Amino acid sequence: MKLKKGKKDLDWAGLGFNYIKTDYRYSAIYENGRWGTGGLLSDEQISIHEGAPSLHYAQQCFEGMKAQTSKDGRVSLFRPSLNWERMRLTASRLLMPEVPKELFIQAIEETVAANYSWIPPYGSGAALYVRPLLIGVGENLGLKPAEKYEFRVFVSPVGPYYKESGLAVINLAVSDMDRAAPNGTGNFKAGANYAGGLLATLTAQQQGANEALYLDAVEHRYIDEAGSANIIISMKDGSFITPSSKAILSSITRRSLMDIAQSELNLRTDERPIDLRKEILDFNEVAACGTAAVLSPVGEIWFDNKWHKIFKDGKSVGPVMQTMYDLLVGIQKGERQDLFKWLRYIDL
Numbered sequence: 001m002k003l004k005k006g007k008k009d010l011d012w013a014g015l016g017f018n019y020i021k022t023d024y025r026y027s028a029i030y031e032n033g034r035w036g037t038g039g040l041l042s043d044e045q046i047s048i049h050e051g052a053p054s055l056h057y058a059q060q061c062f063e064g065m066k067a068q069t070s071k072d073g074r075v076s077l078f079r080p081s082l083n084w085e086r087m088r089l090t091a092s093r094l095l096m097p098e099v100p101k102e103l104f105i106q107a108i109e110e111t112v113a114a115n116y117s118w119i120p121p122y123g124s125g126a127a128l129y130v131r132p133l134l135i136g137v138g139e140n141l142g143l144k145p146a147e148k149y150e151f152r153v154f155v156s157p158v159g160p161y162y163k164e165s166g167l168a169v170i171n172l173a174v175s176d177m178d179r180a181a182p183n184g185t186g187n188f189k190a191g192a193n194y195a196g197g198l199l200a201t202l203t204a205q206q207q208g209a210n211e212a213l214y215l216d217a218v219e220h221r222y223i224d225e226a227g228s229a230n231i232i233i234s235m236k237d238g239s240f241i242t243p244s245s246k247a248i249l250s251s252i253t254r255r256s257l258m259d260i261a262q263s264e265l266n267l268r269t270d271e272r273p274i275d276l277r278k279e280i281l282d283f284n285e286v287a288a289c290g291t292a293a294v295l296s297p298v299g300e301i302w303f304d305n306k307w308h309k310i311f312k313d314g315k316s317v318g319p320v321m322q323t324m325y326d327l328l329v330g331i332q333k334g335e336r337q338d339l340f341k342w343l344r345y346i347d348l
């Protein structure tokens with residue numbers, strides 16, 4: 001493809017986390033047991049049958065990642081193979097066809113490249129969010145899997161998820177509601193997990209928090225995750241821990257941060273059940289992490305009818321999370337050497 005160079009005239013640094021229509025999106029259809037040839041479209045509307053199982057029974061799943069402009073002007077994706085693998089596992093759990101890896105990667109790369117002018121420039125603090133989705137379409141009424149599917153990828157330039165800029169301290173409120181059961185679909189990126197969380201998020205926001213924090217659905221003791229991010233904790237004994245749970249999404253950002261903590265900062269890392277009430281006094285710093293949240297330090301957590309400060313005054317960024325953020329973002333922006341080979345550069 002011959003690309004027009006040059007950028008849109010956007011206030012890149014002022015972007016929030018909202019949908020902005022870009023020029024192209026990618027669509028491929030699965031029908032009669034196989035994937036058809038996909039391609040770029042300009043129409044952002046999807047026309048589907050009123051009986052589509054994605055509309056009634058939430059037979060759909062999605063992914064989320066960012067394309068970013070490196071210091072040298074190249075554009076990269078962060079570990080997209082892991083998003084493919086996660087979508088593959090989710091599709092299988094929801095009886096949807098696997099999107100072949102070549103199709104997944106090619107659709108993303110073509111969509112990002114075709115929307116070159118919408119990719120935020122280096123240093124703007126913004127990124128191009130990439131949203132692949134797989135939906136069951138076609139005519140259906142009874143509770144059974146669709147016979148036809150659409151795989152679509154669209155992109156939108158975005159700014160920070162929680163605040164105006166940079167490393168923002170957030171607050172979490174423990175929810176009375178459960179996000180996912182241990183043997184349910186919480187560890188898959190199924191849209192069905194998120195509709196039920198809207199009320200929990202709204203309730204948390206009404207309590208003055210940015211997001212809901214979910215505890216395990218069985219005992220309401222152990223930390224699961226936040227509404228759209230996993231949890232990482234630097235302990236006072238110097239270790240770096242994260243919850244083990246069958247009900248949480250396996251975050252690619254978390255996996256990367258745990259690797260950084262272990263091999264770059266030489267911290268003792270552990271993935272284990274974390275009992276919030278019993279262990280909170282041993283917490284040194286806490287953060288939420290994810291593609292959208294990047295790494296957001298948690299200042300205070302609401303539970304048992306009061307706010308509990310985590311680090312100092314509950315408003316400051318601690319040194320461990322600051323370092324973790326700098327190391328991760330440094331790799332993602334191409335400012336530090338990509339020792340782990342996490343970046344995949346796109347041919348523009």
Ligand SMILES: Cc1ncc(COP(=O)(O)O)c(C=O)c1O
Pocket residue numbers: 064225226227228229230249250251252253254289290291292
């Ligand atoms: C529920 C939930 N947990 C965690 C994450 C973080 O996952 P990742 O780091 O792969 O973006 C997300 C998505 O961003 C999410 O929706």
